Amino acid sequence: MRVVAAGAGVSAVRLAAIERLVPKALAKVRGPFEGVPSRPFDVVVHRSLDALPEALRSELHPGTPGFAMLGRDEVHLVLDEVQLRPPHDLTTVLAHELVHLLIDQYAGEFAPTVPRWVHEGLAQHLSGETYLGAREDDLLYPAAVGRLSRFRDLARAFPDDEAGRLVAYAQSESFVSFLVRKVGVDVVVEAIRRSTELDGYVGGFALRAGTPLGWFEDEWLLWVRDESGARWRFFFQNCFSYSMIGGLVLLALALIRRLERDDRARRKLLREEQDLEQAESEDTAP
Numbered sequence: 001m002r003v004v005a006a007g008a009g010v011s012a013v014r015l016a017a018i019e020r021l022v023p024k025a026l027a028k029v030r031g032p033f034e035g036v037p038s039r040p041f042d043v044v045v046h047r048s049l050d051a052l053p054e055a056l057r058s059e060l061h062p063g064t065p066g067f068a069m070l071g072r073d074e075v076h077l078v079l080d081e082v083q084l085r086p087p088h089d090l091t092t093v094l095a096h097e098l099v100h101l102l103i104d105q106y107a108g109e110f111a112p113t114v115p116r117w118v119h120e121g122l123a124q125h126l127s128g129e130t131y132l133g134a135r136e137d138d139l140l141y142p143a144a145v146g147r148l149s150r151f152r153d154l155a156r157a158f159p160d161d162e163a164g165r166l167v168a169y170a171q172s173e174s175f176v177s178f179l180v181r182k183v184g185v186d187v188v189v190e191a192i193r194r195s196t197e198l199d200g201y202v203g204g205f206a207l208r209a210g211t212p213l214g215w216f217e218d219e220w221l222l223w224v225r226d227e228s229g230a231r232w233r234f235f236f237q238n239c240f241s242y243s244m245i246g247g248l249v250l251l252a253l254a255l256i257r258r259l260e261r262d263d264r265a266r267r268k269l270l271r272e273e274q275d276l277e278q279a280e281s282e283d284t285a286p
Helices: 012-029 090-113 116-127 136-144 162-183 185-193 200-209 213-226 230-237 239-283
Strands: 002-005 042-046 066-069 074-078
Touching: 002 012, 012 042, 012 090, 012 116, 066 090, 074 090, 090 116, 090 185, 090 200, 116 162, 116 185, 136 162, 136 213, 162 185, 162 213, 185 200, 200 213
Parallel strands: 002 042, 042 074
Antiparallel strands: 066 074
């Protein structure tokens, strides 16, 4: 393992600090991946986005400080994008990106067939933090209206739009964590090496778990809708907003009623004045 600076502006002190963090991050996530890392890897440190080579900028998602280059055994960090708190602190980012390298090395010849949702789901599950602030609660509405992607559609790539990408990350983490609870992390990981030429990871999972992955997908979807607690978390997290909206509606209704009462009073007063003027006109008539 090497920690290297890409260009100027990265101090030796920062490099030394990152070098101390890498073994801790690796120890946190390498457990299920027997025999890897089997090849040395590099952690390449860039000072800022401006210092990141143009050819690599497309690899970095907006709002994130790192990415992994599969096949090259490299993790890239952009120091100016690192935050103090998870999920974008150095320790979490290193752990997340190292999972991608471990999966790539562990899969061997099957590395190109590992689905994107497996990569991102395991990276989030093992690092202990979701990506881009994705939450399981974000799945509640798409699940209720049948708008969640099937995992076969998330195998090669995630949606390009920000909202769709956020849901895809949340969906991947939730499903992988669900599988881990059902069959164990070792089964989820070992299925990578059991991948078949015909069905890839889906076939490997069925061989290792003894149950088709599609069965768990359907069970997970019901769990998200009815048992995960996301519905109640969503309600309580938005309770204040709903109360404010409800209060504004009631205030608007009260204001409308007040305006209607004032309008009726003005019309009544106008009628009374007109009646009085008419009566006075009749009294003074010759």
